[in-house]
């Protein structure tokens with residue numbers, strides 16, 4: 294496994310995107326405008342973010358029937374030498390050019406993706422460097438299939454296939470773990486990448502009005518605290534006229550499990566500073582990262598390469 298980059302202070306911006314409608318081009322145009330706005334910072338000197346994040350399914354309405362209609366072929370699979378310039382995907386082209394123009398790292402939320410070979414559909418997050426290169430992609434591993442009678446029934450597996458790998462990427466300021474929404478409920482996914490040196494996790498997500506108030510913040514705080522890492526999920530804004538109403542409340546949690554930034558429900562950009570001191574102090578003060586008893590239970594990060 295490669296050595297993680299050293300963890301340096303950086304600014305993070307989450308775009309809690311609103312107005313996600315049925316017109317994909319309009320969704321992409323709006324997302325681009327918001328990326329450019331986020332890249333300006335919050336007005337304070339030095340507040341330009343190094344990393345900008347969009348929410349889950351930012352280019353289409355969120356729903357199993359929409360995924361086949363909106364799916365795009367990215368043209369690359371994990372492990373290949375990504376060369377974004379040859380991708381035909383409208384969304385990938387926008388994200389790549391926006392990252393380059395804004396000169397930022399960009400976690401491009403997620404989009405419905407169609408695999409070029411087997412035509413299967415995935416819920417996929419793509420990541421870009423400030424040169425516009427596609428540096429990572431994560432296919433949602435755990436599909437959101439739940440049934441809470443009278444509240445919410447959702448079955449992503451009706452049209453999607455689950456991904457089959459853990460994902461992280463290196464920037465010049467941190468190693469960043471990546472997952473998507475329902476993936477947050479599975480501690481192993483975060484734990485594996487955390488043990489491989491991730492400093493922060495970014496999960497584009499879109500919880501709902503039932504599980505949002507119950508678990509959105511709890512799960513992020515739990516994953517942050519278990520692994521003593523920063524943890525952040527970016528949601529779409531709530532749209533009461535949509536079939537699927539997102540919880541909103543995009544947030545950033547520190548390695549002690551403290552919420553350091555949180556949005557309300559409406560469209561907004563939240564800007565925050567990520568300070569490695571909090572990471573090092575959490576690990577020095579409560580040294581669970583060196584106290585694990587792999588003689589009693591296995592290390593789940595081993596053998597998962």
Ligand SMILES: O=C(O)CCC(=O)C(=O)O
Nearest residue numbers: 437474475499500501504
């Ligand atoms: O886990 C949940 O409660 C919500 C998950 C979700 O909305 C998703 O995976 O898109």
